[in-house]
Amino acid sequence: MMNVSARSTQYRWVAFDVPGLKQESHTDNIQNYLSTMFFELAFED
Amino acid sequence: MKTLLLLLIASTFLLTSPLNAEPPFEFGEISSSDMDLEYFRDKYPGEPAVIIGNIGECRFDYDNNRGFQFVIRRQYRIIILNEAGLDYGNFSIPYYNSRGVFENIRRFRANVFNLDGDEVNRTRIRQREGFTNDRGNNWHELTFAFPEVRVGSVIEVRYELVSDFLFQLRSWQFQHEIPVIHSEYQINLPSFFVYYASLRGFIDLDIILNKSQPVIPGRSEGEIALLMDRLMDK
Numbered sequence A: 001m002m003n004v005s006a007r008s009t010q011y012r013w014v015a016f017d018v019p020g021l022k023q024e025s026h027t028d029n030i031q032n033y034l035s036t037m038f039f040e041l042a043f044e045d
Numbered sequence B: 001m002k003t004l005l006l007l008l009i010a011s012t013f014l015l016t017s018p019l020n021a022e023p024p025f026e027f028g029e030i031s032s033s034d035m036d037l038e039y040f041r042d043k044y045p046g047e048p049a050v051i052i053g054n055i056g057e058c059r060f061d062y063d064n065n066r067g068f069q070f071v072i073r074r075q076y077r078i079i080i081l082n083e084a085g086l087d088y089g090n091f092s093i094p095y096y097n098s099r100g101v102f103e104n105i106r107r108f109r110a111n112v113f114n115l116d117g118d119e120v121n122r123t124r125i126r127q128r129e130g131f132t133n134d135r136g137n138n139w140h141e142l143t144f145a146f147p148e149v150r151v152g153s154v155i156e157v158r159y160e161l162v163s164d165f166l167f168q169l170r171s172w173q174f175q176h177e178i179p180v181i182h183s184e185y186q187i188n189l190p191s192f193f194v195y196y197a198s199l200r201g202f203i204d205l206d207i208i209l210n211k212s213q214p215v216i217p218g219r220s221e222g223e224i225a226l227l228m229d230r231l232m233d234k
Helices: B002-016 B037-043 B083-089 B220-233
Strands: A008-018 A036-044 B049-063 B067-080 B090-096 B103-116 B119-126 B131-136 B139-145 B154-163 B180-190 B193-200 B207-210
Touching (some): B067 B083, B083 B090, B103 B139
Parallel strands (some): B049 B180
Antiparallel strands (some): A008 B207, A036 B193, B049 B067, B067 B154, B090 B139, B103 B154
16 A cells, blocks of 8 residues: 545535435336535646 | 623523524434323324434535545434334435446434333344335335334434435435434535525425635525524514
């Protein structure tokens, strides 16, 4: 293992008391509606 | 005197604000009062189970053979409130393997806690007790059917997921079909990787913090200001 030093940034996201989201009769896929954070690699410097 | 008073008010505000919110549990530590079924049933009527905490920490490591990898350390605790919640005694961790690039799971630990009178009994589960399913298209999952799960059980899980797939940083699901008391995700991001982050869904996050530049340019700083305004209104 090699040590690599770099400037880094700490990000923190918190949600409290998140209500459950229930499947309803016209919901196609509940996974599409649950609150979710997505990440996409923009570039590597 | 006025300055002292202002400092006192500011420090009280900072100490009591949710910005200092600690994780809601310490892995492996529990008391009988943390397993008060009636309290949870009163607060979340009709719910099959409640996620007490779901906490992820992502960091980047460098391996001489594999280069940069991200490591997500996850801790999760749930309480089962009725028979419909017993399904949460089954736990799966999906991972992806393809042509020399891998994800793997390590340092898995899980506990099932049950109350016998005032005494808390713990059942330990280790990674070797899980089994692997092939879900197709290079996806696999490590699956567990936890023993001793019954109504009133508290289940906690901790593991690390190590991944070569830097372009596909794992998403974080804040909301589930059952209530979540505390959901938290942290990333320690080296400056040479730049990711766009986007939150999909209908909830507002209670804390959005970063110690350097915002990950979503022009957005996070405003959201922090909004949070501070909201706190000041309380």
